[in-house]
Amino acid sequence: MRIEPAVEVTGLVKRYGTRTAVDGMDLTVPRGSVTAVLGPNGAGKTTTVEVCEGYRRPDGGSVRVLGLDPVTQGAELRPRIGVMLQSGGVYPGARAAEMLRHAATLYADPVAPELLIGRLGLEACGRTPYRRLSGGQQQRLALAMAVVGRPELVFLDEPTAGLDPQARHATWDLVRELRADGVTVVLTTHYMDEAEQLADNVVIIDRGRAIAEGTPEELCRGGAENTLRFTGRPGLDVASLLNALPADALAAELTPGNYRIEGKIDPQLLATVTSWCAQHGVLPDRLSVERRTLEDVFLELTGKELRA
Numbered sequence: 001m002r003i004e005p006a007v008e009v010t011g012l013v014k015r016y017g018t019r020t021a022v023d024g025m026d027l028t029v030p031r032g033s034v035t036a037v038l039g040p041n042g043a044g045k046t047t048t049v050e051v052c053e054g055y056r057r058p059d060g061g062s063v064r065v066l067g068l069d070p071v072t073q074g075a076e077l078r079p080r081i082g083v084m085l086q087s088g089g090v091y092p093g094a095r096a097a098e099m100l101r102h103a104a105t106l107y108a109d110p111v112a113p114e115l116l117i118g119r120l121g122l123e124a125c126g127r128t129p130y131r132r133l134s135g136g137q138q139q140r141l142a143l144a145m146a147v148v149g150r151p152e153l154v155f156l157d158e159p160t161a162g163l164d165p166q167a168r169h170a171t172w173d174l175v176r177e178l179r180a181d182g183v184t185v186v187l188t189t190h191y192m193d194e195a196e197q198l199a200d201n202v203v204i205i206d207r208g209r210a211i212a213e214g215t216p217e218e219l220c221r222g223g224a225e226n227t228l229r230f231t232g233r234p235g236l237d238v239a240s241l242l243n244a245l246p247a248d249a250l251a252a253e254l255t256p257g258n259y260r261i262e263g264k265i266d267p268q269l270l271a272t273v274t275s276w277c278a279q280h281g282v283l284p285d286r287l288s289v290e291r292r293t294l295e296d297v298f299l300e301l302t303g304k305e306l307r308a
């Protein structure tokens with residue numbers, strides 16, 4: 001028997017006036033997984049997630065969330081999902097702890113609000129009105145609100161954007177616990193390490209469609225196993241470097257001053273590169289042999305860095 005995915009988006013189209021924000025999106029989120037949706041600014045991540053949450057009506061295609069249509073069956077769906085929006089949706093004068101306690105009363109079997117307040121380091125701001133919380137505190141409160149009802153499925157839109165490292169790790173731990181409890185998590189993120197750390201499944205989207213999907217390992221497996229990277233002055237003569245390398249090697253200046261060589265990276269190739277650098281008066285300020293990362297895959301597929 002086919003186990004129905006938590007989210008199944010097929011051929012989704014969403015327009016804002018004449019602008020097509022989502023243009024034939026296919027997205028499947030298996031139950032119990034953490035799925036990270038990665039994409040450059042404006043790729044359509046938030047719009048896709050908002051359609052799944054029932055906040056926006058699709059202009060085409062089909063969307064099923066926990067087997068339900070978010071538009072026509074929203075009332076049935078909403079109590080079963082948790083939503084953390086990028087911003088808004090909150091009365092600015094309400095106090096943090098009151099809001100969370102109130103949210104908890106709306107559910108049959110909520111998580112104790114005090115537990116979440118402790119876990120997310122919000123103890124100091126329980127009596128603070130929402131509008132006076134720092135950006136990071138507002139975000140952690142939004143996360144607490146999203147999970148307080150013990151949802152089956154949680155949507156987190158850039159949950160750790162702008163958080164300090166401690167709050168970021170607290171958020172990651174919470175996501176791992178949700179997953180261990182069988183909760184399905186869909187998160188959008190600009191952080192590759194977040195996707196690598198948390199996601200079972202990564203979907204890369206660009207210009208309103210999914211362009212690649214798989215586990216982080218699967219996505220990184222294609223192409224060369226190792227890369228050699230170095231940082232030097234921008235605009236080095238890559239064609240000349242390529243001439244010095246074995247025929248099957250690739251070299252590119254990925255972003256100004258950041259060079260990458262792919263191929264069979266062995267001690268001989270390393271010596272060739274450093275000798276080329278010496279001949280051209282280049283002292284790399286960083287030189288390393290690394291595995292291909294999600295960032296590389298992303299850059300190859302979209303031609304863009306996540307954060308410009």
Ligand SMILES: Nc1ncnc2c1ncn2[C@@H]1O[C@H](COP(=O)(O)OP(=O)(O)OP(=O)(O)O)[C@@H](O)[C@H]1O
Binds near residue numbers: 021042044
């Ligand atoms: N309410 C709106 N009205 C008009 N255009 C919109 C609206 N919301 C989004 N857009 C446009 O739709 C496109 C997709 O936006 P969306 O916010 O879904 O992308 P995103 O991938 O979440 O981007 P980001 O990473 O910057 O949050 C963008 O071109 C954006 O300018």
